[in-house]
Structures are given as structure tokens and as C-alpha cells.
Amino acid sequence: MSVSTAAVVQTVCPPLPVLGRDVTVPLVTGGEVTYAALDYAASAPALQRVWDDVAAYAPYYGSVHRGAGYLSQLSTDLFENARRTVEEFLDCRPDGQLIFTRSTTDSLNLLAAALPADCQVFVFETEHHASLLPWKDAQVTYLNAPRTPRQAVETLERALAARDPQGPALVCVTGASNVTGELWPVRELAAAAHAHGARIVLDAAQLAPHHPVSVQDLDVDWIAFSGHKLYAPFGSGVLAGRADWLQAADPYLAGGGASRKVTRREDGGVDVEWHDSAARHEAGSPNVIGAYSIASACKALTEAGFETLVAREQHLIAEVRAGLAAIPQVKVLSLFGDDAPRVGVISFVVDGWNSSHFAAALSAEYGIGVRDGLFCAHPLVRTLLGSDPQTQGECGAPEAAPGEKSLNAIRVSFGAGTPDEHVERFVTAVRELVTDGAKWNYRTQDGRCVPAV
Numbered sequence: 342m343s344v345s346t347a348a349v350v351q352t353v354c355p356p357l358p359v360l361g362r363d364v365t366v367p368l369v370t371g372g373e374v375t376y377a378a379l380d381y382a383a384s385a386p387a388l389q390r391v392w393d394d395v396a397a398y399a400p401y402y403g404s405v406h407r408g409a410g411y412l413s414q415l416s417t418d419l420f421e422n423a424r425r426t427v428e429e430f431l432d433c434r435p436d437g438q439l440i441f442t443r444s445t446t447d448s449l450n451l452l453a454a455a456l457p458a459d460c461q462v463f464v465f466e467t468e469h470h471a472s473l474l475p476w477k478d479a480q481v482t483y484l485n486a487p488r489t490p491r492q493a494v495e496t497l498e499r500a501l502a503a504r505d506p507q508g509p510a511l512v513c514v515t516g517a518s519n520v521t522g523e524l525w526p527v528r529e530l531a532a533a534a535h536a537h538g539a540r541i542v543l544d545a546a547q548l549a550p551h552h553p554v555s556v557q558d559l560d561v562d563w564i565a566f567s568g569h570k571l572y573a574p575f576g577s578g579v580l581a582g583r584a585d586w587l588q589a590a591d592p593y594l595a596g597g598g599a600s601r602k603v604t605r606r607e608d609g610g611v612d613v614e615w616h617d618s619a620a621r622h623e624a625g626s627p628n629v630i631g632a633y634s635i636a637s638a639c640k641a642l643t644e645a646g647f648e649t650l651v652a653r654e655q656h657l658i659a660e661v662r663a664g665l666a667a668i669p670q671v672k673v674l675s676l677f678g679d680d681a682p683r684v685g686v687i688s689f690v691v692d693g694w695n696s697s698h699f700a701a702a703l704s705a706e707y708g709i710g711v712r713d714g715l716f717c718a719h720p721l722v723r724t725l726l727g728s729d730p731q732t733q734g735e736c737g738a739p740e741a742a743p744g745e746k747s748l749n750a751i752r753v754s755f756g757a758g759t760p761d762e763h764v765e766r767f768v769t770a771v772r773e774l775v776t777d778g779a780k781w782n783y784r785t786q787d788g789r790c791v792p793a794v
Contacts, residue, residue: 354649357641358389359572359758366708369781369792374708377763381570382519382686382754383712385550387634388572394637395575395630405629406598406620420629423636424619430639431564431581432555438588439581440619441632445546446471448565448580449513451622452542453479455590461510463500463539465493466720467520467676472513472544472565473720479511486724489677490526494533501537510539516548520718520725520752522658522686523677524548531560542582546570550756551654551684553647556581568631572757573638577631588617596624642757650757654685657755657764661687664768670694670775674725674750685759688716688752690726691775696749697790702779705792707770709763712752722750 356362365373378386398419403412405420428439442448453475456462462476465484473483482500487493497512504510512534517524527543534541542563545554549566556564563582568575592599592615599621602614615621642650662679665671670692675681691699700713715722722728728748753767782793 354645354653356653356760357572357645357650357757359386360389360392361386362758362760368708369705377707377709377766379753379755379759379763379767380710380712381550381756381759382547382716382752384569384574385572385756386758387574388638388641388758390641391573391634391637395634398630398633402629405627416629420627420632423632426636426639427579427632428581430643431549431579432557433581434557434583436584437556437582438584438619439579440587440622441627441635442565442578442580442622443576443628444471444569444578445469445544445565445567446475446578448578449542449544450475451580451593452511452563452565452586453477454593455586455622456511457509457586457589459508461504461508461539462513463497463510464513465496465515466724467518468513468515468718468721469519469544469546470717470719471546472515472542473718476513486676486721490529490681494526494529497530498533498537501533501539504537504539506538510534510537512539512541514541514543516543516545516554517551517684517686518676518718518721519547519686520688520716520721520750521675521677521681522547522683522754523675523681524552524683527559527561531562535560540583547684547686550642552651568635568638571635571638572641573631573634575628575631575634577628577635579635584617587622591615592624593622594624598627599624645757654756657759657761658683658685658687660761660764661753661755661768664764665689665771668772668775671771674722676721676725685756686752686754688722688725688750690750691771694774695790696751698779698783699774700751701783701790701792702774702781703767703770705783706774706780707766709767709770711767712754714749716750716752726750 364376366376367373401412401415403416405417424439449472456479460479462479462481467486484496487496514530516527531541540562543561545564545566550571565580568577600613601616604612672690674688696713700711703709783790784793
């Protein structure tokens with residue numbers, strides 16, 4: 342991006358206001374600094390708009406669906422309007438269902454519990470554990486990591502062509518990797534799935550906060566994401582898509598709200614008639630504030646203009662990648678190569694450094710919060726690193742000598758609320774640590790690298 346273009350992006354779209362933007366943290370070397378939150382891929386800070394909306398509603402909080410009082414009716418309307426807002430944000434099909442859950446993990450476990458008998462599931466080993474692990478009761482085929490988007494489609498096509506064409510099948514795929522940030526060819530994978538009589542669910546946990554998502558345009562059957570990635574960290578998530586498998590399955594949780602009618606039998610048991618609507622899988626008192634916060638975030642991102650937000654984020658990505666590329670000891674991890682489109686998630690290793698040690702130094706000496714480890718995507722990170730899953734490193738000494746393989750990685754991630762200064766400070770800090778080393782001593786405590794007191 343040219344200097345003039347970058348200036349236009351910054352002028353037209355400053356970072357969206359988020360909570361914590363003025364928080365200061367102490368440095369082990371003395372003094373304080375404004376905290377640079379660069380771990381958006383784990384949990385993004387709440388948008389100020391979301392916090393304000395929730396605070397305005399909080400005095401009017403009431404029970405949902407089962408109260409005759411004014412506040413209960415108001416809360417019910419707010420909850421159901423939130424559902425419609427998120428459906429619009431995702432461009433859902435009019436005949437589908439949107440269920441509020443606790444997270445992406447919860448959403449995909451719900452779908453896994455609703456699979457028809459003898460369903461075959463196809464999932465790439467590159468998935469986050471939330472979409473890699475829920476299918477234990479199905480016939481699962483784990484697909485090897487592709488090295489190009491085209492190879493991903495071809496790998497899936499071969500696997501689907503070899504399956505029993507008579508039974509139900511589901512493909513699970515990420516929209517954007519939580520390790521490399523790379524965008525996956527979702528539309529092409531959906532076309533391949535449907536051509537072979539399979540359905541597809543999209544894990545959009547890392548895609549929806551960074552990029553517009555249309556269920557109908559991508560032609561996916563379900564989509565799942567978490568509020569805490571979408572600047573609404575109040576413990577809520579979404580599963581949206583086709584209704585038939587969900588309506589045919591037993592409720593994910595049995596309890597009040599999911600049942601339409603319960604009667605005693607003469608033999609002492611009970612008969613239950615379950616709802617066919619989204620309420621079937623929303624038993625108990627729902628997280629109204631969580632649902633409302635997701636809807637508020639959807640509105641805020643839409644009103645800010647995704648095109649402008651994406652342009653600004655691409656500017657930040659270019660700044661970080663260019664800065665890291667100028668440091669020979671740094672290796673950025675990638676499946677699809679440097680030219681692959683991506684969101685603001687970048688993982689890397691530093692030659693001769695333990696990743697936990699490096700991340701601890703970024704925090705303690707520069708006030709920068711990143712993540713280190715395997716990012717709940719162990720097979721993918723180990724594939725990218727070529728590391729042995731049986732080995733572990735300690736933070737007190739380099740995990741690998743220069744030129745040797747690393748055991749885990751460092752991840753920096755950012756989004757709509759990230760100021761330019763934070764990514765500039767990050768690049769400077771990486772360069773200084775590589776060139777000059779850490780200014781402090783560190784030790785391992787409870788499996789984490791921490792400054793030695």
C-alpha cells in the first residue's frame with residue numbers, strides 16, 4: 342500500500358473505539374505504557390458501542406419468553422430482534438434457523454449432536470480444535486493439510502468421491518485460519534460438497550470479525566461464530582443455517598424453553614413435545630445480554646462500512662508483514678504462501694528463541710499482549726513447524742538453537758480497534774529483542790514464562 346493510500350485509509354477510518362484503549366500497564370524495566378492488545382484472535386476487546394448499548398439496556402433486564410411483565414416483554418422483543426439483526430448481518434436464508442449458543446465450540450458441538458445416523462464428516466487437519474474435535478460420534482475422515490487453495494478443493498473432491506453416496510455427509514471448514522490468517526476457498530469447497538451430496542458448515546470465528554460474510558453467497562449450509570471474537574465478549578455465540586437436521590434432533594439441552602408440552606404417563610414417566618423453532622436448542626434462560634451484544638457489534642461493523650474496515654486492516658497487515666520480513670531471524674508461518682489473501686492474524690517463530698520467552702518479553706518489557714503456543718490447532722502448527730509432538734521447550738533457555746526447528750509459535754492478531762501505534766511498537770519491539778536480546782531474566786512458572794523477580 343502506498344503512503345498516500347495509507348494516509349487516506351487512516352483519515353477515512355480511524356480505529357473503532359474499544360474498551361481498554363487507554364489502559365496502562367507496568368514494565369519490568371520501569372514506568373508504564375499504554376497496553377497494546379494484539380491478541381484479537383483469542384478475544385477481541387468489546388467495542389465501546391457494544392458496551393454503551395448493553396449498559397443502556399441493563400436496567401431494563403428481564404426474563405425472556407416466559408414473563409407477562411413489561412420488562413420481560415421488552416427483553417423478549419430485544420432478544421428476538423437481536424436474532425433478526427444477526428440473520429441480516431450473515432445474509433441468512435429466510436427458511437433457516439439462528440440459534441444463540443455460548444461460542445463457536447458450543448455451536449459446532451450442537452451441530453455434531455444433531456447429525457443424522459451414519460453421517461460421514463470430512464474435516465481438514467488444519468482446523469481449530471473447535472471444528473476438529475466435536476465429531477467423535479460420526480464417521481470422521483481427517484484430510485491432510487493442503488498447500489494451495491486449489492489443492493484443498495481437490496483433496497475434498499477426492500475424499501467425497503470415495504464415500505458412500507447414499508448416506509448423509511458433512512464438510513467442516515474454517516473461513517480464515519486462526520494460525521496463519523489465510524482465507525480458505527469456502528465458496529469452491531461448498532460447491533464441491535454439494536456436487537457430491539454433502540452439506541457444509543463454516544467456522545467463521547476468525548472470518549466474521551474481519552470480513553463480510555454471506556451465507557447465501559458462499560452457499561454454506563451452516564455458519565458458526567463467537568461473540569467474543571466479534572467485539573462482543575459476553576459469552577454468546579451463533580449457529581445459523583438449515584433447520585431440518587436441527588428440528589429432527591433431540592434438544593442439545595433438555596429443559597425449560599425447549600419443550601412445548603410435557604405430560605405425565607400412567608406408568609409414571611413423562612411425554613415431551615419439543616419446539617421445532619430455535620427454542621428447541623435454547624433450553625434454560627438465554628444469555629440475553631450476550632445475544633444483544635452480538636447484534637450491537639453487527640450493527641456497529643455494518644455502519645462503519647466493512648469495505649473501509651477491511652482496507653484499513655490490510656494496511657496494518659502490510660505494515661506487520663513488511664516489518665517482520667526485514668528481520669532475517671523471523672519466519673512467518675503460511676500454508677498458501679505470501680500472496681494468499683488473509684485477515685489480521687499472523688504467526689511466526691524467531692530463530693534461536695523460545696516462543697514463550699519471546700512473548701513474555703514483549704509483554705513485560707514493551708506492554709504488548711500476543712499469544713504463544715499451538716493456538717488450539719495443534720496438528721496445523723506442528724505441520725507448519727515440522728515439530729515432534731512429544732517434545733516440549735522451557736522458557737529459561739532457547740527451545741531451539743539457531744537453524745533448528747521450533748516447538749511452538751508466536752501469534753500477533755489485530756482488527757478494527759487496533760491503532761497504528763500498536764503495530765508500529767510491535768515491529769520495533771521484535772526488532773530490538775532479536776538484535777539486543779531481552780533486558781530481563783525469565784523463568785518457568787506453572788508452565789508459563791514469566792519475569793524473574
